[in-house]
Amino acid sequence: MTELNLNDIRDGDGYYRDGLEVLSRALTWIRADDARDECEIPLPDGVGSVVIIHAGIPAYWTDAPDGKPSSFHEITAGSAVDLLEGGLKQFDGVPVDPKLPENFDDTPNDERPDNHQVWWYRPFIVTDRWEPETWEQYRDRLAGYGSEPDHSPEEWAQMQAQQERGWYEHFPSGVRYDVRCLDGGAWDRSTWWGSFGTLEEAIQCAHSGPAYRQARP
Incomplete structure (x- = not known):
């Protein structure tokens, strides 16, 4: 069986130089064999993957990193391209200062558009300075x-x-690292998980969850 080859457009950091080309090749690969109905495209370790499911109309999905309980969420083709091209810059699998969708922290959770869905249970870090x-x-x-x-x-x-x-x-370095996550803890915005003086502490929180959750019996 012919494998999907993306090595020529994949960079050393695990992302891809042309996300649209990746999606195009993946769809062509699926259609080339009637027995295929999906294709999983790997991302860097800890980031997850993009899965294309084709049953007449292409659908794009991604899994949250580090086994967060969100499992897979459907995303738009545009969000898939952003993920594939590294639009979400990662440190140890955690996005830092990502470009969030418009009105991300001012939208009721049950009214969120498709481009918000990729952020469910995906903690991220926002930096702030004095x-x-x-x-x-x-x-x-x-x-x-x-x-x-x-x-x-x-x-x-x-x-x-x-x-x-x-x-x-x-925050001795002058930088505050805020960890936030769209986890349903707030009805119209991402939840604050904690603020830290170093990137390492913030990443640890993003992987392990907020201290108040860990303190529960």
Whole structure:
């Protein structure tokens, strides 16, 4: 039996240079044999795979990494291309600062479109950095709500310095790593699993789950 060969368009990191070409070859491979009705396309270790099922109309599926309970979820062809081309950059199988779909954290779970479905039970990491707010920015922000500052420029500068010290006390590198996951814990957004001072700690949380879940008897 002829195997599907994608080596010429697969990079060393396990992703593919042309996701559309991958889908086209896979569909041609399925149609070449009446006994075939699906094709599994591997992704890098820990990321999962993309499965094409063809029963008259192509359908695209992906499995969540690390055996999360989501099993397989149907995705669009566009999401399949994003996955195949490494649009979701991974560290140890965990996406870091991924480009999330529009309104991802502002959509009721039972109304999510197809391009949200690939994110069910797939934890990801979002980075944040300390950015001070000047008194002028503070004033203008309140003005947008029809309010005036409660603090003088001197008071605000002291408050900002205190907040900066607290930030670096918890996140010495200056970077905060937030782990989030669309797991149904919130009705219209991804669930916060924890915030960490290192990428390694965040990845460990993404693999093992949030501390509050582990603490349950």
